[in-house]
Amino acid sequence: MSDEKRTEVSELGEFGLIDHLSKDVRFYNASTIKGIGDDAAVMKVGDELIVTSTDMLVEGIHFDLSYIPLQHLGYKAIAVNVSDIAAMNATPKQVTVSLALSNRFSVEALEVLYEGIRMACEAYKVDFVGGDTTASRSGLMISVTAIGTTTEEKITYRSGAQENDILCVTGDLGGAYVGLQVLEREKQEFLGNPEMQPKLDKYPYVVGRQLKPDAKMNIIYELADLGVVPTSMIDVSDGLASEIFHLCKHSELGVAVYEDKLPIDKETYETAAEFSIDPNTCALNGGEDYELLFTLKQEDFEKIKNHADIHTIGYMHQAQNGRVMVTRSGNTIPLQAQGWKHF
Incomplete structure (x- = not known):
């Protein structure tokens, strides 16, 4: 042996x-x-x-x-x-x-x-x-x-964030995960009754987020028009928290994320509640949203503050301050990453 x-x-x-x-x-x-x-x-x-x-x-x-x-x-x-x-x-x-x-x-x-x-x-x-x-x-x-x-002037890596940089995310989060729950439920009902018709009309947005995601190239063009180059960036494929951890690891920093700043669509929120799932859990750990998560210098905030599709959700700080989330009640708790596991 x-x-x-x-x-x-x-x-x-x-x-x-x-x-x-x-x-x-x-x-x-x-x-x-x-x-x-x-x-x-x-x-x-x-x-x-x-x-x-x-x-x-x-x-x-x-x-x-x-x-x-x-x-x-x-x-x-x-x-x-x-x-x-x-x-x-x-x-x-x-x-x-x-x-x-x-x-x-x-x-x-x-x-x-x-x-x-x-x-x-x-x-x-x-x-x-x-x-x-x-x-x-x-x-x-x-x-x-x-x-x-x-170009060398515009290339953005995961490793470029600096202390006090603003953490931003595009669009909204958790929709793709919630859409997957709807589709899986309808599949199980179909397996039990092949004569049934899927009931998807109530969930057009979240189902669309799962079936036909959109890469946010429009944001890249708009940032260029605004003269903004993110200091670090990653796309949200495995869940927001997991991607935040990647930026922290590669930039050797910690982060503070504000729970009340997480962008969640109304349909995502209501459908998550229907499945008895915390919408914030969907936003932080759901995955497959394919939004862009990036950091900006403080001086660039004025350029993006009125952009309807860019949301500021936190800031980067020293690594010893940890990776934390500030809850709606003002408490600071460790940020947990429980995104998609391939193995």
Whole structure:
């Protein structure tokens, strides 16, 4: 019997696994500026910075074809990758799409999937330039690589926040998670009674947040128009609290977040209450909102204070002051991150 130690991937988790496997990675080209550890890798080509991000969506893990239409799935696959490019304060230019699919998918079904891909490419003004297609013995897998450009003056990493920077988030939070709860409930009712019709009319916003998320490229363009370069940034894919922790870790800072500043849509709030879920828990830990979380210098506050889609939710402070949330009652409690766990 072998004495070789076996470590389960679940012991490390997604980010621990990435840190472990990449600890001995070396760069051999001077053009590589940033590798593993941010929303996208960064390479210097001439006067431009090229940013590249890859994301994989796996059936049964990231999506359920019993309730997500293929057209929406194609759109979402592009949007979530464009969101990573946006999080680097860059502009997406090209995407590649690779598929692994089982024989249950017809040509007609794939045409619908690719229609969603084309719609997203049109919406974000990106070129679909290639990819790969292969067979799968179990379901559908979609891997998208997005390529964008920016400059050294505008590139934004997770590591640039400074003490007293303002913490901001776009849009609203928790909707995608609540939408998922609605879809899962309707699926279970359908499995029990295949004659039933899904009751989704009451939840258009939250269901839409789950099925067809939108990358916030408009915010990147608007910040540029305002002359604002965030000091750090990340997209909200695994839950707000988890993403805040990433900014804290990479910038070596702590944070204070104000509970009463968390932006939550009325439909999200009411639907969470219907499911007996705390709306703040949805906002902090739900994930898949694909909003942008970023920090700004204090002097930039005047430029964004009246922006309807940018919300100030806290500030960065010294690491020894911890990662805390100030409750509505004024109490200070540790901020908990319980976002999506891949393993």
